Amino acid sequence: MTTALSSIRDMGLRAKKAARVLRSLPTKRKAAALRAIAAQLRARQGEILAANALDVQAAEANGLPAHMVDRLRLTATSLETIAADVEAVSHLPDPVGERTEVRTLPNGLSAQQVRVPLGVLGVIYESRPNVTVDTATLALMSGNAVILRGGKETVHSNAALEDALHAALKAQELPADAVQVIRDPARERMLELLKLDDCVDAIIPRGGAGLHRYCVENATVPVIVGGIGVVHLYLDSSFVQDAGDIEKAAQIVLNAKTQKPSACNALDTLLVGRAALPKLPEVVRPLLRAGVTLKADPESLAQLAQAGLDAQPASDADYGTEFLALTASLKVVEGLEEALDFIAEHGGHTDVILTRDDAQAARFVQDVDSAAVMVNTSPRFNDGGQLGLGAEVAISTQKLHARGPMGLRELTTSKWVVQGDGQVRT
């Protein structure tokens, strides 16, 4: 905390300079830097936990809700997990240098499209110190410099983590400016970062819809919007024809809603084909037992009441809403086509169909335009780790550049490399 506050513009210029060094680093040196970071996190455990304790103390004194204090708190165990995750990223395949097009043109020119780092990233996130390290290491491993702006409750933790990151970079003879934390929590500094388009190549916000909207409305740097959008599951009557499938449907719905209710890929709205309605009580009973509140339309509400199950009447606002909690909405539709129309109006994140009819599955996969479309499985699999992409920096729900989990590859762009011997255009 002894570092003088830098102007955001200075930080951007220094990041740009560091990015020029990073973009030419061989994979080996990036991996070595990550191992050095893991070592520093372990060596500085005492200082990091002490700094974090100050943040936790202040957060509790200020009445921060318990679940937010939990996300803020580091322990010896969680810090070790963070260090181990850094080492895991150091083993991921390096996308930089990959050739995505290789052509020889009729005039003899060789033209290749090659993956290169984006350059300088700006990442804005909540009060979660683990994200500071995760994001910094994903950026470094993909050859990018990064400017980090975490929640104001993490000011001491992030300063201690930045010190550890800088010590590791310096020990590896790499520019410390490759990772910079904005230590001034004022919103004006964030706004300056959003408008630094001659230095920063992409802004990645992580957090609620309000933060994303603020970035989209104020940034001149391109923004990758992530994690915002509703998750639907359409249950077709073909999937409730026998006890085994009914049990599978119940387990998928339970997993979709309760495995991590605060996640952006958790279920929001269950659409039930009318012919499947008689089996609805069996499908949602485990959900209700797990403490989920269902907001149901009149038809499904009546069906549940008949089976002695409790639900609340849904209002219009319960559809197209991300709950991020143990609540889901429920609606009866005539069949697949009505479900598709409904999803076309409200969808965008992850949408699932449960069906035994291959033609229906194909129609759903073709028509639904979401970051991920799934058949007969849980939307919780829309995740970089689960899809085998390694760690992710965010889940993009916009269409430009990246859609779905953003791993190392999504932190790169491309350039054309054209080589000739005197060719000119005629």
Add this chain to the structure above:
Amino acid sequence: MTTALSSIRDMGLRAKKAARVLRSLPTKRKAAALRAIAAQLRARQGEILAANALDVQAAEANGLPAHMVDRLRLTATSLETIAADVEAVSHLPDPVGERTEVRTLPNGLSAQQVRVPLGVLGVIYESRPNVTVDTATLALMSGNAVILRGGKETVHSNAALEDALHAALKAQELPADAVQVIRDPARERMLELLKLDDCVDAIIPRGGAGLHRYCVENATVPVIVGGIGVVHLYLDSSFVQDAGDIEKAAQIVLNAKTQKPSACNALDTLLVGRAALPKLPEVVRPLLRAGVTLKADPESLAQLAQAGLDAQPASDADYGTEFLALTASLKVVEGLEEALDFIAEHGGHTDVILTRDDAQAARFVQDVDSAAVMVNTSPRFNDGGQLGLGAEVAISTQKLHARGPMGLRELTTSKWVVQGDGQVRT
């Protein structure tokens, strides 16, 4: 022109509806639509040229510069070229449906990343009626709906072209709303389009730096900035060692600057390694003969004067400037490293090295972070057609989503398709 003006929001909602139809069309039907468009352009030649004549007449009366009137004017020949170009696009490979990742996960889930159309594009461009047709057909062939906002001088031409496009779409039983022209030229309508982020997936501006800046500063829809940036060529002394290479260098520099001076990939700044300076007069003599004005630093100015060649003294503002005309700036650098530092400060579009030293070429290709980096050839090859990508909608000079020429593939995004049999996340 009898169509009532629609609100931009209505246009967006109708485009979104049309996009849902387009995204599932097989290649055959998209190609047939393009052939129908070509046929309509030919069948309506009289009406289109008559509408265009009104625009040309008004533009001349309003004193529009001659080169802009030229770009506005259609003739029977240019209209036939446009129709033939539409047919050429109908033969390009369809990127939609291409699988870019195919994985089977350890739990048995099948996960594929599939190319899908972006959805709804908003394209803002100059008073060039050919762009109306080119853009509409590239959008349709890649399964996208498009809202077009051309320059105000093309209002009659664009209305006639929109009528032709709609007639073709209707004849093919496709939604006419797939292509919509904003007929109200007021800037407020453009601003509404830039903020229509719940309907439009990407804004592609084509035009000067001012338009791009306006879009970046005002849009909440993601913007793909294109064609803005400086083009450098570094001439190393290893490329002026014999008469053959000097002649090649002269021809490349001539082609780079004069083959189409108004193009964004035309040369702006020639950097000369100090050891190559004695050969500079031979390299630039054809340029000067072609009427190019050189803005030179004192050292190169003296060298040219000694050879009896005229140039003007450069000011600071002549570096980092896109000339888009028969002007280029000239500067002596010590060697490759100084050239790289200079390009790092000013580059971003297309940068070229002329060298016979492979290590230098490799260093240049690695270090320069531009949309295209070239060795021993003309920057004019940074073009979709020249690189074998087919027609292009723009040349992107930003890093997110697309960089360099944007063909059909760059008008797509991806979605994950995950198929299972009851798997849940643990």
